[in-house]
Amino acid sequence: MDQLQFDDATKVGTHHLHPLFAALQTTLQKELATFLEREQAHARVNDSIRNLTGMCWDKCITGTPGSRFARGEESCLSNCVERFLDTSIFIVTQVQRQQQQLLQAQGDSSSSP
Numbered sequence: 001m002d003q004l005q006f007d008d009a010t011k012v013g014t015h016h017l018h019p020l021f022a023a024l025q026t027t028l029q030k031e032l033a034t035f036l037e038r039e040q041a042h043a044r045v046n047d048s049i050r051n052l053t054g055m056c057w058d059k060c061i062t063g064t065p066g067s068r069f070a071r072g073e074e075s076c077l078s079n080c081v082e083r084f085l086d087t088s089i090f091i092v093t094q095v096q097r098q099q100q101q102l103l104q105a106q107g108d109s110s111s112s113p
Helices: 002-009 019-060 073-111
Strands: none
Touching: 019 073
């Protein structure tokens, strides 16, 4: 009987959850969410790097790659990456600015009588 009660008390999502188990479950869920967010961010960075590499490679490498880049390929790759990063930073800044303006507008409209 005790084993049955223990099993019932540890089921996730039931109202019989012991407070200690509930606290542990909440902590684990937060840690898992943080871990997943971090892993998703890493995946997005890796996707961006892969896309950037492919895009700049296709644009700048004109011949069969050898042991060295052909004339101009190295500077083309460098410029391509720099422009991509500059553009990404610009876009992120603009999106953040728009979000702030939207939040301010929502705050202004909610404080008006």
